[in-house]
Amino acid sequence: MNNDPVIALRNMRFAWSAGAPDVLDLPELTIQRGEQVFIKGPSGSGKTTLLNLLGGLIKPDSGHIEVLGQNLGALGGAARDRFRAGHIGFVFQMFNLIPYLSLIDNTLLPCRFSPRRKTKAHAGGHTLEDEARRLLRHLELDLERLEHEAVTRLSMGQQQRVAVARALIGRPELIIADEPTSALDQDARDRFLDLLFQEAEDAGATVLFVSHDATLAHRFARHLSLSDINRADARKAVQP
Amino acid sequence: MMPILKLAAKSLMNRWATAALTLFTIAISTGLLLGVERLRTEARISFSNTISGADLIVGARSGAVQLLLYSVFRIGNATNNITMESYDKLKKSKAIAWTIPISLGDSHKGYRVLGTNGDYFRHYRYGRKQKLAFKAGKPFSDLFDVVLGAEVARALNYKLGDRIVIAHGLGRAGLTKHDATPFAVSGILAPTGTPVDRTVHVSLEAIEAIHVDWKSGAKMPGRTTPADAIRRMDLRPHQITAFIIGLKSKLAVFRQQRRINNFNEEPLLAILPGVTLLELWGLMGTAEKALLAISWLVVASGILGMLAVILSGLNERRREMAILRSVGARPAHLAGLMTAEAGVLTLAGVVAGIALHYLAIAVARPFIRAEFGIDLPFGLLTSYHWALLGAIFAAGLLIGLIPAWRAYRYTVSDGLIVRT
Amino acid sequence: MKSLKHVTGLLVVAALMLGLAAGPAPVHAADDEVLKIDWTDLIPKEVSDETISELMEKGAKLDEENDTIFYDPKIFPMVKTLNGKTVRIPGYVVPLDMELTEIKEFLLVPYFGACIHVPPPPPNQIIYVKTKKPLNLKGLDYAVEVTGKISTAIKESGVANTGYTLESKAIVPYEEK
Numbered sequence: 024m025n026n027d028p029v030i031a032l033r034n035m036r037f038a039w040s041a042g043a044p045d046v047l048d049l050p051e052l053t054i055q056r057g058e059q060v061f062i063k064g065p066s067g068s069g070k071t072t073l074l075n076l077l078g079g080l081i082k083p084d085s086g087h088i089e090v091l092g093q094n095l096g097a098l099g100g101a102a103r104d105r106f107r108a109g110h111i112g113f114v115f116q117m118f119n120l121i122p123y124l125s126l127i128d129n130t131l132l133p134c135r136f137s138p139r140r141k142t143k144a145h146a147g148g149h150t151l152e153d154e155a156r157r158l159l160r161h162l163e164l165d166l167e168r169l170e171h172e173a174v175t176r177l178s179m180g181q182q183q184r185v186a187v188a189r190a191l192i193g194r195p196e197l198i199i200a201d202e203p204t205s206a207l208d209q210d211a212r213d214r215f216l217d218l219l220f221q222e223a224e225d226a227g228a229t230v231l232f233v234s235h236d237a238t239l240a241h242r243f244a245r246h247l248s249l250s251d252i253n254r255a256d257a258r259k260a261v262q263p
Numbered sequence: 264m265m266p267i268l269k270l271a272a273k274s275l276m277n278r279w280a281t282a283a284l285t286l287f288t289i290a291i292s293t294g295l296l297l298g299v300e301r302l303r304t305e306a307r308i309s310f311s312n313t314i315s316g317a318d319l320i321v322g323a324r325s326g327a328v329q330l331l332l333y334s335v336f337r338i339g340n341a342t343n344n345i346t347m348e349s350y351d352k353l354k355k356s357k358a359i360a361w362t363i364p365i366s367l368g369d370s371h372k373g374y375r376v377l378g379t380n381g382d383y384f385r386h387y388r389y390g391r392k393q394k395l396a397f398k399a400g401k402p403f404s405d406l407f408d409v410v411l412g413a414e415v416a417r418a419l420n421y422k423l424g425d426r427i428v429i430a431h432g433l434g435r436a437g438l439t440k441h442d443a444t445p446f447a448v449s450g451i452l453a454p455t456g457t458p459v460d461r462t463v464h465v466s467l468e469a470i471e472a473i474h475v476d477w478k479s480g481a482k483m484p485g486r487t488t489p490a491d492a493i494r495r496m497d498l499r500p501h502q503i504t505a506f507i508i509g510l511k512s513k514l515a516v517f518r519q520q521r522r523i524n525n526f527n528e529e530p531l532l533a534i535l536p537g538v539t540l541l542e543l544w545g546l547m548g549t550a551e552k553a554l555l556a557i558s559w560l561v562v563a564s565g566i567l568g569m570l571a572v573i574l575s576g577l578n579e580r581r582r583e584m585a586i587l588r589s590v591g592a593r594p595a596h597l598a599g600l601m602t603a604e605a606g607v608l609t610l611a612g613v614v615a616g617i618a619l620h621y622l623a624i625a626v627a628r629p630f631i632r633a634e635f636g637i638d639l640p641f642g643l644l645t646s647y648h649w650a651l652l653g654a655i656f657a658a659g660l661l662i663g664l665i666p667a668w669r670a671y672r673y674t675v676s677d678g679l680i681v682r683t
Numbered sequence: 684m685k686s687l688k689h690v691t692g693l694l695v696v697a698a699l700m701l702g703l704a705a706g707p708a709p710v711h712a713a714d715d716e717v718l719k720i721d722w723t724d725l726i727p728k729e730v731s732d733e734t735i736s737e738l739m740e741k742g743a744k745l746d747e748e749n750d751t752i753f754y755d756p757k758i759f760p761m762v763k764t765l766n767g768k769t770v771r772i773p774g775y776v777v778p779l780d781m782e783l784t785e786i787k788e789f790l791l792v793p794y795f796g797a798c799i800h801v802p803p804p805p806p807n808q809i810i811y812v813k814t815k816k817p818l819n820l821k822g823l824d825y826a827v828e829v830t831g832k833i834s835t836a837i838k839e840s841g842v843a844n845t846g847y848t849l850e851s852k853a854i855v856p857y858e859e860k
Contacts, residue, residue: 100593308784
């Protein structure tokens with residue numbers, strides 16, 4: 024398992040219905056452990072579909088999709104949901120948090136759905152809440168002030184950082200971030216990436232960062248463009 | 264399962280204002296349903312509790328239910344009376360063990376005045392063949408003795424020996440001086456939970472005494488006969504309103520009934536209380552069914568209101584569902600979340616409804632007892648009531664399947680990213 | 684160990700005694716048999732060629748003449764051989780005293796309306812039924828089938844009386860077949 028690539032896609036094709044044109048046609052995509060990869064994907068380029076496939080919410084029509092050595096195409100729906108819960112953390116562009124849960128409860132959500140991550144979060148003998156607090160502090164959140172605030176009262180930057188904590192709790196192997204910085208200003212953006220990389224390395228997680236904003240690409244060791252690797256992209260994207 | 268329930272509870276708490284309104288409508292409808300059912304069963308128990316051991320009740324010919332209502336429950340009035348001669352003739356039968364004559368038509372501060380004799384206190388039974396007991400004092404011995412039902416004594420704060428005014432119709436009218444009233448409380452009965460409690464009992468002769476100044480229906484102006492003069496008069500009663508019969512053998516009941524119904528000196532009606540009570544319930548049955556149907560409709564509207572609330576909020580929650588999916592929730596989990604919310608809300612509403620119905624009973628009890636003599640105890644809910652409550656809860660859960668299905672469809676098509 | 688032997692011994696003795704007690708049972712089996720009867724069975728063969736309505740007319744006349752509960756047993760005899768037997772008979776219910784809402788005593792009669800508009804049945808066509816388990820009656824016009832031990836003995840307070848009484852064991856709704 025340790026030498027398997029985190030993500031291995033081969034000849035993977037997906038269309039919304041039989042007979043419709045492919046949305047995705049990826050001959051090859053391999054991402055190794057510990058990599059930090061930037062994928063440039065404007066809306067409409069099949070980015071959303073790719074994320075849903077990597078997360079196991081949908082299955083490809085043909086070809087191979089392996090995450091952490093697990094062939095997702097061979098798993099049933101419930102098994103894919105369990106796999107996602109245990110191994111992948113997501114950060115979205117906005118509205119990452121559940122409005123009726125506290126900061127801590129939002130952070131701990133994955134532990135409710137994955138016993139594996141729950142156990143790992145307990146490692147070291149501390150409580151789940153303490154582990155959540157540890158992560159949140161590392162992400163520079165002032166818990167004394169904020170812990171009991173309603174999450175809807177936090178700033179965008181603060182909410183995004185809570186989302187990162189949630190994605191990281193229980194040490195999943197893969198972090199997938201979809202446009203997490205689009206709603207932040209320049210300084211906040213940079214600081215966010217600093218923290219994300221730092222915590223991901225700390226946890227030994229691989230980062231897959233998808234965004235339309237090419238200006239961020241330089242901070243990543245590896246960057247690709249989805250329209251380049253996607254044979255199904257007939258539309259030549261206009262650079263934003 | 265548990266995380267879903269916790270999420271459901273937290274989600275509802277977050278929208279507590281809307282949730283509270285929905286809960287309130289369900290609570291009211293549940294309380295209504297329960298209240299209607301309780302009233303129905305308690306009314307029946309109360310009615311059949313009122314008299315026991317009576318084989319026949321006789322009155323001037325009218326409707327059977329009407330006779331039962333005015334003679335035993337003190338509801339409504341007789342249209343006609345029975346002459347004393349007829350009563351004397353009819354009670355002379357070897358088949359009859361005892362009779363109780365009663366005379367109705369007056370009231371004292373809203374309580375019915377009942378004229379009778381010692382047979383009433385000897386033979387009247389209620390509930391499970393219980394005798395009338397005296398909390399204080401004893402039955403009539405003097406012409407102007409009064410025996411009060413427990414509720415009358417309590418409400419009007421009368422004690423043994425108190426002088427009270429009983430006059431035809433209006434109470435104090437005509438008797439200006441307090442010592443001019445000859446009536447005195449000679450006995451107070453123990454509570455029975457029947458209309459006996461709100462009855463003022465006097466002797467048959469006393470009824471005649473009350474009417475001395477009321478010849479042919481209207482009070483003679485300026486005439487107030489002093490008490491001593493009344494005592495000297497011939498106060499033998501000429502008529503009674505009804506009488507109750509206890510037979511030596513139950514097998515004789517048909518023959519006696521026929522004998523009285525065929526009595527050719529006066530048109531009379533003899534009824535079997537048990538049979539007529541069933542008739543009464545048959546009559547009430549239609550109204551009860553209508554009330555029950557209406558209550559269920561109110562419950563339905565409460566639950567549909569809840570459905571509207573949950574459905575209307577569903578669209579905004581699609582992002583929330585995407586987040587939950589991203590951390591590993593299955594579509595079934597999300598459907599379960601919606602159902603759980605409906606279930607939690609309904610359950611809370613039902614529980615609140617139970618509390619509301621007890622509150623309503625507490626409020627209504629005194630009024631119902633005063634007006635109808637029906638005792639509405641708090642009581643425990645029976646398995647029938649629990650079945651009703653279970654049905655309401657099940658309905659709420661089932662309705663929750665509709666937003667659950669919607670949520671399932673949304674989440675399957677939305678995946679991780681909601682495009683709205 | 685000793686106590687176990689004692690217990691076993693006691694059990695064996697108890698079983699033997701029960702067996703002995705159950706022994707004579709077969710002799711009484713005939714009495715426990717349930718006899719299915721109908722209303723004509725309650726009138727002895729000698730008088731049953733008179734129609735029910737003639738009997739009722741007789742009863743009505745006696746009523747008015749004698750004003751008595753004594754029915755001439757020569758005119759309204761009972762079938763004495765039924766005394767003590769367990770019978771099953773269908774009929775209509777005329778409730779007597781109710782304890783709260785429970786009907787525990789009632790008169791069983793052959794037709795509906797016996798207390799309302801139709802003349803009452805003669806005394807050997809009425810059964811005074813007592814039941815421990817309250818009767819759940821759907822309505823006066825629903826027939827029931829009563830099973831229980833019937834007596835022709837005089838029951839009431841020292842007064843001679845013609846009448847059947849029955850201690851009911853089971854009451855079920857009656858369905859016409």
